[in-house]
Amino acid sequence: MFGTAVSQLRYGASILLNRRIRPQDLGRIADDMVRTLAEFGEPGADSALLPGQAGQVDPEVRRTVTRRSLRATARAAVRHTAYYRRTFDDLGIDPDTLDTETWSRVPVTPKAALRGLPAAFVSAAAEPALMALTTGTSGTPTAVWYSRAELETTIALSTISAALTLGLRPQHTVAYAGCSRATLPLVVAEESTTRVGASFVQFGTIDPALALDRLAAPLGLPGKAPQITHLTASASYLSALVQEAEQGGWRSADFGLESIGVGGEVLSTPLRERAEAAFGAPVSTSYLMTETLPSGGTPCSQGHLHHTTEFGHLEVLDPQTWEPTAPGEVGMLVHTPFVPYRECTLLLRYATGDLVRLPVGEAGCEWAHLPATSAVLGRWSGPLSASVPTRDVLDLVEGEPDVPLPARYTLTEEPDGGALLHLLVRALPAATLHRRLEQGASAAGLPLAGIVLHDDRSKLPPSSPVRADLREHTFESARPVGVRAGSGA
Structure with a gap:
C-alpha cells in the first residue's frame, strides 16, 4: 500500500x-x-x-x-x-x-x-x-x-473504468464485437478486462446469427458465469443483432448478458429499448x-x-x-x-x-x-447534417418493425432548401408506415420536405456506410438451415 x-x-x-x-x-x-x-x-x-x-x-x-x-x-x-x-x-x-x-x-x-x-x-x-x-x-x-x-497509460485508465464504471469482476466474461482491424480499442479492451480478472472473447463483426449462438452458448468455465455476461458493440452491429434475435425467435432468457456497451455510433432510443427487450440487459453508451x-x-x-x-x-x-x-x-x-x-x-x-x-x-x-x-447527434457533412441530425432520423425510424436494421437512409436537399428523407423499408406499398413516419417527423419538429420509401436498396440514393458493414467472414457455418441454438425454439 x-x-x-x-x-x-x-x-x-x-x-x-x-x-x-x-x-x-x-x-x-x-x-x-x-x-x-x-x-x-x-x-x-x-x-x-x-x-x-x-x-x-x-x-x-x-x-x-x-x-x-x-x-x-x-x-x-x-x-x-x-x-x-x-x-x-x-x-x-x-x-x-x-x-x-x-x-x-x-x-x-x-x-x-x-x-x-x-x-x-x-x-x-x-x-x-x-x-x-x-x-x-x-x-x-x-x-x-x-x-x-x-498504451500502458490508456490501459491502466481503462482498467480503473472497467472495474468502477462497468462493474467488471472476475466472474464476468466480455464479448467484444468490434471490427478486428480496430487495433487500439481491441488491445485496450482485452488488457483492461483481463487485468480486472474477467475473461475476454473476441467476436469481431461476424454474421449476427453466429454471434447470437456464441452469446447463448454455455461457457462451462470454472469460476465464471454460465454464459457471456457483457457485450461491447457498435450501434449498427447491435441493431443487426436485434433484428436477428427478433426474427429468429430468440428470447432474453436464452442469454446471460448483464450489460451491453455501445460506442462509435449514434445509439437511438428505440434501438436501446429493442435491445434491452431482446437481450434482457441494460444498454449504455459513452463517447x-x-x-x-x-x-x-x-x-x-x-x-x-x-x-x-x-x-x-x-x-x-x-x-x-x-x-x-x-x-x-x-x-x-x-x-x-x-x-x-x-x-x-x-x-x-x-x-x-x-x-x-x-x-x-x-x-x-x-x-x-x-x-x-x-x-x-451525428457527424458533420454539411448544413443538412446539422438541421436533420442522424440521431433525430434514427429515433424516428428504428422503432418501426417494417424498417430493416441497420436502418438505411439518405437525406437529399430540395431546390428550395428543404430536406427529403429517403428510407429503405421491407416492402411497398407501405401507406400506413409512411403516414406514421410523417406524423412522427412532424411531432419531433424535423424540417423535412417529405419522406420517400424504397424497397430496393439499389434504387436508394447512396447512403453512408455503417460499422456493421465491416463484416468479418469465417469458415464456420452459423447453423444448418432451419435450426437455431436458443432454448426458445
Missing part, C-alpha cells in the same frame, strides 16, 4: 507539473484498486478521486491546471511537430502566452489535415509503437500513432475516439454527455465559422488532448466532426461540475 501511495503522489505531481507520466505508477494504482475490490467487494467513496473518475475539483485549481496544460501541450506541439511549428511561426503565436481566453488564436485542426499527413503531427521526441486506424466509415481512415507509454484518447464523455442520469477536463480541453464550435456555439444550438466537438497523457500524435483544437447541442442553463445533475453537452 505504501508503494501505491508513492505512485499516487508521483502521478499527481506529473499532472500538476505537466511532466511525463510513469505508466507503472498508473498501473500500480489500477492493480491496487483491483485487489481492494477483491477484498472488500465494492469501491469506497474515495474511488471518485481515482484518475478518470470525474471527482470534483476546486474551480480555481481546475482553471490553473487547464492553463498550464494548454501551454504545455501547445509548447510540445510547436517544438516537436512539423505541422504546429509551421502554423505557430506563420501566425506569430507564442505558446507560453496562451490560456482559455486566448486559445481561439490557435487555428482549428481539420480532420483532413491529420488524414493527409499523419507524420506531420507525430512528435520528434516520441517513440512511436502502434499505428491506430479509425474504421473509415466517414472517409479515409485516420492514422494516429501511440507510444508504448501512452471515446481514437484521436483524442484518453479523453471522453460519459452520460449522466439525465442524458447529458459530460466530458472530462482531466485529460483534455473541450470546445463546442460552429462547424462553418468556428465561433463558440450558443446554448441550444448544434455545434461540433473540438478537442485538445493534453500532454503528458499524449506524447506521440499531438493535436490542438482537433475538429472531431461529431455534432452535439449545448444545453440551455445549468445541467443540474450528479456531474454538473463537468462540462455538459447533449449526446452525440
Whole structure:
C-alpha cells in the first residue's frame, strides 16, 4: 500500500507539473484498486478521486491546471511537430502566452489535415509503437500513432473504468464485437478486462446469427458465469443483432448478458429499448475516439454527455465559422488532448466532426461540475447534417418493425432548401408506415420536405456506410438451415 501511495503522489505531481507520466505508477494504482475490490467487494467513496473518475475539483485549481496544460501541450506541439511549428511561426503565436481566453488564436485542426499527413503531427521526441486506424466509415481512415507509454497509460485508465464504471469482476466474461482491424480499442479492451480478472472473447463483426449462438452458448468455465455476461458493440452491429434475435425467435432468457456497451455510433432510443427487450440487459453508451484518447464523455442520469477536463480541453464550435456555439444550438466537438497523457500524435483544437447541442442553463445533475453537452447527434457533412441530425432520423425510424436494421437512409436537399428523407423499408406499398413516419417527423419538429420509401436498396440514393458493414467472414457455418441454438425454439 505504501508503494501505491508513492505512485499516487508521483502521478499527481506529473499532472500538476505537466511532466511525463510513469505508466507503472498508473498501473500500480489500477492493480491496487483491483485487489481492494477483491477484498472488500465494492469501491469506497474515495474511488471518485481515482484518475478518470470525474471527482470534483476546486474551480480555481481546475482553471490553473487547464492553463498550464494548454501551454504545455501547445509548447510540445510547436517544438516537436512539423505541422504546429509551421502554423505557430506563420501566425506569430507564442505558446507560453496562451490560456482559455486566448486559445481561439490557435487555428482549428481539420480532420483532413491529420488524414493527409499523419507524420506531420507525430512528435520528434516520441517513440512511436502502434499505428491506430479509425474504421473509415466517414472517409479515409485516420492514422494516429501511440507510444508504448501512452498504451500502458490508456490501459491502466481503462482498467480503473472497467472495474468502477462497468462493474467488471472476475466472474464476468466480455464479448467484444468490434471490427478486428480496430487495433487500439481491441488491445485496450482485452488488457483492461483481463487485468480486472474477467475473461475476454473476441467476436469481431461476424454474421449476427453466429454471434447470437456464441452469446447463448454455455461457457462451462470454472469460476465464471454460465454464459457471456457483457457485450461491447457498435450501434449498427447491435441493431443487426436485434433484428436477428427478433426474427429468429430468440428470447432474453436464452442469454446471460448483464450489460451491453455501445460506442462509435449514434445509439437511438428505440434501438436501446429493442435491445434491452431482446437481450434482457441494460444498454449504455459513452463517447471515446481514437484521436483524442484518453479523453471522453460519459452520460449522466439525465442524458447529458459530460466530458472530462482531466485529460483534455473541450470546445463546442460552429462547424462553418468556428465561433463558440450558443446554448441550444448544434455545434461540433473540438478537442485538445493534453500532454503528458499524449506524447506521440499531438493535436490542438482537433475538429472531431461529431455534432452535439449545448444545453440551455445549468445541467443540474450528479456531474454538473463537468462540462455538459447533449449526446452525440451525428457527424458533420454539411448544413443538412446539422438541421436533420442522424440521431433525430434514427429515433424516428428504428422503432418501426417494417424498417430493416441497420436502418438505411439518405437525406437529399430540395431546390428550395428543404430536406427529403429517403428510407429503405421491407416492402411497398407501405401507406400506413409512411403516414406514421410523417406524423412522427412532424411531432419531433424535423424540417423535412417529405419522406420517400424504397424497397430496393439499389434504387436508394447512396447512403453512408455503417460499422456493421465491416463484416468479418469465417469458415464456420452459423447453423444448418432451419435450426437455431436458443432454448426458445
